[in-house]
Amino acid sequence: MKKAYFDHIAATPLHPEALQAMLPYLGEVYGNPQSLHSAGQQALAAVESAREEVAGLIGAASEEIFFVSSGSEANNFAIRGLAQAYQAKGKHIVVSAIEHQSVLNPVKSLEKLGFSSTSVAVDGAGRVDPGDVEKALRKDTILASVMTANSEVGTIEPVAEIARICRSRSVLFHTDAVAAAGSLPLDVRALGADALSLAGDQFYGPKGAAALFLKKGTRILPLIEGGIQEGGRRAGTENVAGIVGLGKAAAIAKSEMEARTARLRPFRDLLIEELPRRVEHVVLTGHRTDRLPHHASFCVEFIEGEGMLLFLDMQGISVSSGSACTSKALKASHVLLAMGLDHALAQGSLVFSLIDGTGPEAIDHLFEVFPPVVERLRKMSPLYTQHLKERTP
């Protein structure tokens, strides 16, 4: 069976060079980086060199990089850690309505501890208006968090402008760059971010290795307390092999980014152009041009995402959906609802995110398989029957 993987946003394959770099640390180099003996120091050297590589990807200094276990941990760490470190100054947080749950849920938890928050709305393309962020800032606002790019709809947010506004009001700015890092050129200095989350499994690194950038001089409270790893900000023995893989993937991403983008963007544009042409009532979600270079997302009217996902999977095609049925909580995507889509349309969400190495044959396979899948499900759909009835006079 022909295979086509369009689920970059869920996980990217591990780059073979990252795997090779990791292997010694799953084998002969097993020392604990905190040990003073040479076995430990060898592991420490690997961790520190990975720190430099990750810093290099985003224009940071290596001492500003803190390794964590996942993008979700990085986000939790930033939101909880910064809010609690700066709470003497104020207890108000500003977030966008389309942040990942790993930003929104810690904010909710903080509200139980006496913090308050303001959610900034987005437009129909999923864009945050920096002016709206400015309006949401209060005297007691200590932290604002807006993602660099949204993984569900691909839209890139005007984070540099938002960071500038926050800085002028002495508000810390965090950006969840998990979907963007490795795919978009990022420079924390140009961006003006105080904190930034990234995860290796979004740019061909291993799962379980991620990082939080924290601008020098920024205080933060640890989520995990214990030893003095990561400068005392994140206790626990380092995931040495994972960190090494993350570092290698970051170095490759930096040198390969332009070429990867050049390879994937034409396919993205082809999907955006062609899919709605080949199947009626398919609408693009997110911004048409200001979006991740590997990301094309749609809502297919009158049918639900899980059915499409399962039928496509039977044809060897892997995709994501933001429909209620595909989520464990059975809730429709808060991102699509925040963009003003109605529930029925949001249920038809389908996200195609391309990985490097995708060729025209994968796209052709999708174009061949997709229309009959949609037709099959629409034949079963009461909403489609209703639509046909309304259309025929």
Next chain:
Amino acid sequence: MIYSDKVMDHFQNPRNVGVIPDADGVGEVGNPVCGDMMTFYIKVKDNRLEDVKFQTFGCGAAIAVSSMVSEMAKGKTLDEAMTITNRLVAEELGGLPKNKLHCSNLGADALHAAIENYKDKQKSEEKGASMAVDLHEHEGCACPYCDGPLEEGEAEYCKACQIELEECPACGGITKKGDATCIHCGKTLAG
């Protein structure tokens, strides 16, 4: 795979999909908010379900459930068909994932609604008067979005959909808290 082989079989090869244009009874349950909607059409002859067809908007489980119900119901008497429960359907399918039991397992409800609709039509024909068909008579105790039962005293929250609900002051129906308008009567709700 999250689904049993039987669920996947019914999802891929659903039985009895379609519309009966001159149906004797039509039943609808569900709402796109929850993700699943089912419409059942029945043809009744000599108190038996001569034909059952359905259309479903929803996930793999919802499609499989509808298909299973249609198969279980076809040929049964109306009384027999009324004994088919959502639980029996799930069992017959070899089980459903826990989180799908509420939202997607509405097939029996849709079938029963179609039978009720048929019975109501019969009654109104007997009376020679047209009666409005109330498809939503269970609303007092069911989530309007997924039709899942709301526990006594918990009418303000649907566990399955994880949404807060409230009673519409205008019509008394259960609707989603925070929505601009009531899902039933369309009246503007107080913020």
